[in-house]
Amino acid sequence: MSANPSLAAHPRVEDWITVRPDGCVEVRSGKVEIGQRITTAVALVAARELDVPFDRVVMAPARTGLSPDEGYTSGSNSMEQSGHAVRLAAATARRELVARAARRLGVDASTLETREGLVRSRETNRTLGFGELVEDAPLTLPVDLEAAPRAAAREAPRSPRIEPLRLRGLVTGALRFVHDLQPEGALHARVVRPPHYHAALASLPGDLEAGLEGARLVRDGSFLAVAAEDEHHALRAAARVAAAARWSAARGLDDRPISQQLLGNRRESFPVRECRPREEPVPEPPPDAPRTMRAVYERPYQMHGSLAPSAALARFAGGRLTVWTHSQGIYPLRSAIAETLDLSLESVEVVHAPGAGCYGHNGSDDAALEAALVARAIPDRPVLLKWSREDEHAWEPYGPAMRMELAAHLDDAGDVRFWSHETLSDTHVVRARPGAAGPQAGRFLAPRYVADRVREPARAPNLTVNGGIHRNATPPYAFPETRIVKHLVHDLPLRVSALRTLGAYANVFAAESFLDELAHAAGADPLDYRRRHLKDARTRAVLDAAAERFGWAARAAAGRPVGAGAGAGGDAGAGRGIAVARYKNAKSYCAVAVEARVGDDAAIHLLRAVIAVDAGEIVDPDGLAAQLEGGFVQAASWTLLEAVAWDRDGITSRDWESYPILRFSAVPEIETVLVDRPGEPFLGAGEASCGPAGAAIANAVFDATGVRARRLPLTPESLREAAAES
Amino acid sequence: MTKSLTLDVNGASCLVRVDPDMPLALVLRNRLGLTGVKDGCGLGQCGACAVLVDGEPTLTCVRPAADFEGRRIETVEGLGTPEKPGPVQRALIEARAAQCGYCTPGIVVAVTGLLRKDPHPGESAIRAALEPHLCRCGAHPSVLRAVRALARAAPR
Numbered sequence: 001m002s003a004n005p006s007l008a009a010h011p012r013v014e015d016w017i018t019v020r021p022d023g024c025v026e027v028r029s030g031k032v033e034i035g036q037r038i039t040t041a042v043a044l045v046a047a048r049e050l051d052v053p054f055d056r057v058v059m060a061p062a063r064t065g066l067s068p069d070e071g072y073t074s075g076s077n078s079m080e081q082s083g084h085a086v087r088l089a090a091a092t093a094r095r096e097l098v099a100r101a102a103r104r105l106g107v108d109a110s111t112l113e114t115r116e117g118l119v120r121s122r123e124t125n126r127t128l129g130f131g132e133l134v135e136d137a138p139l140t141l142p143v144d145l146e147a148a149p150r151a152a153a154r155e156a157p158r159s160p161r162i163e164p165l166r167l168r169g170l171v172t173g174a175l176r177f178v179h180d181l182q183p184e185g186a187l188h189a190r191v192v193r194p195p196h197y198h199a200a201l202a203s204l205p206g207d208l209e210a211g212l213e214g215a216r217l218v219r220d221g222s223f224l225a226v227a228a229e230d231e232h233h234a235l236r237a238a239a240r241v242a243a244a245a246r247w248s249a250a251r252g253l254d255d256r257p258i259s260q261q262l263l264g265n266r267r268e269s270f271p272v273r274e275c276r277p278r279e280e281p282v283p284e285p286p287p288d289a290p291r292t293m294r295a296v297y298e299r300p301y302q303m304h305g306s307l308a309p310s311a312a313l314a315r316f317a318g319g320r321l322t323v324w325t326h327s328q329g330i331y332p333l334r335s336a337i338a339e340t341l342d343l344s345l346e347s348v349e350v351v352h353a354p355g356a357g358c359y360g361h362n363g364s365d366d367a368a369l370e371a372a373l374v375a376r377a378i379p380d381r382p383v384l385l386k387w388s389r390e391d392e393h394a395w396e397p398y399g400p401a402m403r404m405e406l407a408a409h410l411d412d413a414g415d416v417r418f419w420s421h422e423t424l425s426d427t428h429v430v431r432a433r434p435g436a437a438g439p440q441a442g443r444f445l446a447p448r449y450v451a452d453r454v455r456e457p458a459r460a461p462n463l464t465v466n467g468g469i470h471r472n473a474t475p476p477y478a479f480p481e482t483r484i485v486k487h488l489v490h491d492l493p494l495r496v497s498a499l500r501t502l503g504a505y506a507n508v509f510a511a512e513s514f515l516d517e518l519a520h521a522a523g524a525d526p527l528d529y530r531r532r533h534l535k536d537a538r539t540r541a542v543l544d545a546a547a548e549r550f551g552w553a554a555r556a557a558a559g560r561p562v563g564a565g566a567g568a569g570g571d572a573g574a575g576r577g578i579a580v581a582r583y584k585n586a587k588s589y590c591a592v593a594v595e596a597r598v599g600d601d602a603a604i605h606l607l608r609a610v611i612a613v614d615a616g617e618i619v620d621p622d623g624l625a626a627q628l629e630g631g632f633v634q635a636a637s638w639t640l641l642e643a644v645a646w647d648r649d650g651i652t653s654r655d656w657e658s659y660p661i662l663r664f665s666a667v668p669e670i671e672t673v674l675v676d677r678p679g680e681p682f683l684g685a686g687e688a689s690c691g692p693a694g695a696a697i698a699n700a701v702f703d704a705t706g707v708r709a710r711r712l713p714l715t716p717e718s719l720r721e722a723a724a725e726s
Numbered sequence: 727m728t729k730s731l732t733l734d735v736n737g738a739s740c741l742v743r744v745d746p747d748m749p750l751a752l753v754l755r756n757r758l759g760l761t762g763v764k765d766g767c768g769l770g771q772c773g774a775c776a777v778l779v780d781g782e783p784t785l786t787c788v789r790p791a792a793d794f795e796g797r798r799i800e801t802v803e804g805l806g807t808p809e810k811p812g813p814v815q816r817a818l819i820e821a822r823a824a825q826c827g828y829c830t831p832g833i834v835v836a837v838t839g840l841l842r843k844d845p846h847p848g849e850s851a852i853r854a855a856l857e858p859h860l861c862r863c864g865a866h867p868s869v870l871r872a873v874r875a876l877a878r879a880a881p882r
């Protein structure tokens with residue numbers, strides 16, 4: 001059995017790849033395209049390994065029943081699972097094609113070679129197309145886990161530069177997102193929501209539907225939706241119903257400061273060793289040493305903020321339900337829908353359709369379930385249910401608020417003898433898990449509001465290696481002694497789930513900020529101080545690569561006093577910061593260096609960033625660079641601007657004005673350095689740059705101003721507060 | 727109460743019967759099938775629904791279609807096709823300047839509007855033209871590279 005769960009569950013070539021008689025190759029992946037160009041990368045792996053031209057590879061859309069069940073597209077696992085599985089399946093297929101050609105030509109396989117979809121005899125020059133070799137018998141055989149990847153597949157990668165799949169459709173508006181699907185007879189649906197999580201429907205006028213211009217009203221307990229042929233009518237009907245509905249709430253949202261709730265609420269605590277929480281008592285910290293430093297860092301709730309509100313299309317006919325969705329997990333979603341609607345798994349089909357980037361568990365699955373509920377109430381009509389912008393902002397499951405408590409004991413040289421990192425947070429994983437104990441429906445919104453109401457399941461601590469709260473709480477440095485503690489805090493006020501990197505962004509922000517504080521306390525250059533404590537060669541290599549491209553050494557040599565604020569070189573008054581991490585302590589290595597300036601108004605201006613990454617063997621350099629740049633920009637937005645706000649009566653971050661994100665004017669120049677490792681396993685990179693980006697920005701702000709900002713986001717107010725506290 | 731409107735869209739004259747307060751974006755998307763006009767916020771805050779109106783990048787999700795009678799409307803579909811992408815679209819393809827691509831049609835429209843007025847925009851003009859456009863994937867650096875390349879390549 002393979003250690004790759006995707007291959008273990010789908011061990012045959014035909015699960016992944018079909019070579020068709022026309023010579024095209026159909027590839028099925030259970031991982032879905034969410035803008036991270038995974039389908040392009042997997043198609044490239046197949047093309048290179050099989051030795052067929054890229055344009056002859058067809059990626060089949062993910063669909064339950066046809067695609068391999070690969071769980072969720074998450075955690076930067078796709079290349080290691082799907083990419084790896086397809087590589088071995090393609091290598092096995094290629095060898096089989098050569099063997100068939102050898103039999104057909106009556107020659108020894110060693111005299112044959114493949115070239116662009118053909119098998120050719122080196123001796124006679126005779127060729128056979130891959131298509132001809134499967135005409136009589138399609139390829140059905142187990143994937144050989146030992147199949148040797150084609151050497152040339154590793155050497156060829158850079159040229160010709162391939163055009164990502166779908167890109168033309170995107171830039172011309174021709175590609176249809178799920179929001180754009182409007183089959184014959186489709187209805188447009190909207191949900192009418194309570195003012196906040198804890199409210200229930202108290203009353204609705206009995207004659208309401210009559211005033212809705214023919215729009216249908218779907219009501220089940222406190223779940224309210226409208227549907228109409230014309231989207232504009234649906235919007236108007238939703239507004240009427242919202243105005244007429246009366247809600248009641250036994251309680252509001254707890255609006256005490258989140259730091260108070262994180263510290264004061266009931267919690268479960270676990271020591272973390274080798275990145276895994278242990279069900280053991282948490283060891284007491286050793287008594288303070290002569291030189292002890294401590295600092296507390298905080299991150300607020302932050303949102304996925306997908307550019308498109310969530311949407312889904314559903315059709316219920318003849319007892320069968322089909323749902324088109326931008327979900328990251330078509331199989332887990334199918335199970336949850338079947339459970340909620342009391343249907344058999346076989347009667348539910350879930351098809352992936354393009355959506356906007358989601359960056360984790362956003363409203364996609366909720367919208368799919370809501371569309372299914374409305375479709376069941378109005379059978380035989382396709383129902384396109386779209387969330388409003390306000391729905392998306394106020395009802396998506398946010399990235400949880402976190403509190404990181406760091407401490408270190410130092411020796412006389414200022415080096416770390418003991419390092420302690422504790423993280424307090426809500427859970428980061430609330431997704432439905434097929435096979436998990438108990439009903440899964442309560443993990444979705446709608447089932448909590450229907451008449452036959454299901455409660456949200458109680459939080460259970462995630463004890464997996466590098467799970468949510470403790471992800472990247474373990475430092476990459478060779479400290480003599482460490483103490484890592486995870487605290488799962490209960491009864492926190494907002495709905496949460498997985499947001500890109502889970503706990504890693506804030507843990508790396510805290511740890512790499514703290515390391516910077518220690519470097520300054522030791523009077524050391526932050527780069528040198530990191531190198532002093534770093535034994536791992538690949539981590540050092542990305543740190544050095546980023547520093548070199550950034551020109552870090554040159555500026556140090558210019559005699560710039562460490563932490564002195566306005567300094568030599570570059571922009572006068574600009575500061576520079578650097579940070580490094582290996583995502584999940586197991587994926588890509590990434591270092592980020594940033595130059596930033598702080599204006600008189602305490603606003604931070606990012607001037608320049610350098611990102612260096614080692615993602616193992618590189619498949620698609622363009623796609624890799626895009627993921628790193630995108631991760632930097634998103635993390636810069638979290639770091640500088642973002643915090644979900646609420647009061648007793650509900651979420652008050654309800655649009656892009658009350659929850660701003662980074663715009664074009666604030667994006668710095670970004671350079672990316674890709675450290676290629678041909679022959680090394682693929683390492684996921686989609687989340688690698690986020691944590692180092694946040695810390696590098698904070699470190700640059702300190703370098704520019706001498707102010708250490710530990711509370712995210714680093715708005716002018718939070719900088720002023722930090723300046724006042726220091 | 728519906729009203730007949732004649733709209734000039736991508737060079738064709740289109741007759742539609744709609745509610746007088748129906749936003750242009752809904753008419754373009756749902757009546758004319760031009761779903762390259764994206765639905766991002768419906769509040770005039772994100773830029774996803776931009777089209778060119780008499781050459782000016784304009785948001786369409788709030789203002790009623792009735793306001794646009796007699797104006798020349800161009801959507802992203804009017805600026806090129808997958809088989810024959812227009813110059814801005816080609817530059818974005820070359821720079822790989824889209825991730826999920828939901829913001830991309832609005833960006834194509836904004837850049838086209840900018841370059842028609844000023845084929846050699848400087849950095850601040852480029853950023854100002856793109857400022858109304860949100861992109862959550864962080865495709866900004868590659869978009870900026872694409873537009874700078876277009877500005878450099880434009881004949882003097």
Ligand code: FES
Nearest residue numbers: 766767772773787
């Ligand atoms: S959809 Fe029009 S600006 Fe957002």
Ligand code: FES
Nearest residue numbers: 825827861862863
């Ligand atoms: S590419 Fe996804 S929002 Fe811009």
